[in-house]
Amino acid sequence: MIGSMYSVMAVLLSAMFALPAAGKALEERILAVPVRVQGPDGQALAQDIVVTVFELPGHSSYPLLVLNHGRPAGGDRASLRRVRYSQAARFFAERGFSVWVPTRIGYGASGTAIDAEYAGPCGNRNFARSFGTAADQVQQVIEHARREPHIDARRIVVAGQSYGGATSIAVAARNLPGVVAAINFAGGGGGNPDTRPGEPCSASIATATFGGYGRSTRVPTLWIYTENDLYFAPRHTQAWFAAFRANGGQGEFLLLPPFGDNGHRLFTLGFDIWAPPVQRFLAEQGFSR
Numbered sequence: 001m002i003g004s005m006y007s008v009m010a011v012l013l014s015a016m017f018a019l020p021a022a023g024k025a026l027e028e029r030i031l032a033v034p035v036r037v038q039g040p041d042g043q044a045l046a047q048d049i050v051v052t053v054f055e056l057p058g059h060s061s062y063p064l065l066v067l068n069h070g071r072p073a074g075g076d077r078a079s080l081r082r083v084r085y086s087q088a089a090r091f092f093a094e095r096g097f098s099v100w101v102p103t104r105i106g107y108g109a110s111g112t113a114i115d116a117e118y119a120g121p122c123g124n125r126n127f128a129r130s131f132g133t134a135a136d137q138v139q140q141v142i143e144h145a146r147r148e149p150h151i152d153a154r155r156i157v158v159a160g161q162s163y164g165g166a167t168s169i170a171v172a173a174r175n176l177p178g179v180v181a182a183i184n185f186a187g188g189g190g191g192n193p194d195t196r197p198g199e200p201c202s203a204s205i206a207t208a209t210f211g212g213y214g215r216s217t218r219v220p221t222l223w224i225y226t227e228n229d230l231y232f233a234p235r236h237t238q239a240w241f242a243a244f245r246a247n248g249g250q251g252e253f254l255l256l257p258p259f260g261d262n263g264h265r266l267f268t269l270g271f272d273i274w275a276p277p278v279q280r281f282l283a284e285q286g287f288s289r
Helices: 004-012 086-093 127-146 163-172 203-216 234-246 263-269 271-284
Strands: 015-017 026-038 044-055 062-068 098-103 151-161 179-185 221-226 252-256
Touching: 026 086, 026 127, 044 086, 044 127, 062 086, 062 127, 062 163, 086 098, 086 263, 086 271, 098 127, 127 151, 127 163, 127 203, 151 163, 163 179, 163 203, 163 221, 179 271, 203 234, 221 234, 221 263, 221 271, 234 252, 252 271, 263 271
Parallel strands: 062 098, 062 151, 151 179, 179 221, 221 252
Antiparallel strands: 026 044, 044 098
C-alpha cells in the first residue's frame, strides 16, 4: 500500500498550486486509485497507486488525458517519487483536459519491492507482458476517472514518455470506449544511454510487439522522436512505427532534429519544440479549446 501520508492527502487535498508557467493556477489533487495486476511471476498484485490530477477550475465538464511516465534506465524506480510532469500537465489542462498522472506500481510514491513491469533479460524481453501490465493500470485509472461526474468519458486521450509512450500505444490497441487518440513521446523499452547508447535490448521483439498493436489499434496516434535519442536510435523507432503501420495502425511519425546531448529528454526539457505539433494533432481530433 502507498504510504499513509498519501492516503490522507487523497482524502483531504484539494488545493491550488501555482506551477512554473504563466496563467491561472491549476487545481492539483492527489488520489489513491486501487489497481490489480499480475506480476512477472504470475502473482496477483493489488494496491492503491498515487494519481495526481490537474485541472483548470471553472468548467463543468472535462475531457480526460492520462499522462504516463517512463522507467529509469538504472533501475532506481524509487527516484520517480510522485510523478507530476507539471509543465506538460499545464499544457494539456489549458486545452481543457482533466490531466491524470499515475505513478504506477513499483515506482516512486506507489513503490513496492516487486518490479511489476519486469520484462526479462536483455536478450529476450517480454515487452507485450510488461507494457501490458502498465496498460492494465492505465485502463483501471481510466475506469476510475469515468465515475467522476465532471469527466467526459467520450473524449479520452492517452499520452506518455518513454516506457509510458509505449504503454500509451498498448492502451490505444485495446480500443477502450471513449479513448479517441494516443500520443507517444520517445516510446519504447530496454534502452540504456550509458551501457548501450541508442541500442535497446531486444529491439526486434519490440518491433514485433508494436506490430501487434497495429493490428488492433483503430484510433489516431502521434509518435514523436529525435535524431539523437540515446535510448532508442532512429533506425529502431522507425522500424517500430513501420511495423505498427504495416499491420493497420493509424499514426504519424515525427523524427525531430537532435535535442541537447540526448533527445530522449525532449519531453521534459523541450516543451517549446513538441508543443506545436501536439497542439495541431489535438486540434485535428477535435480538441480545440
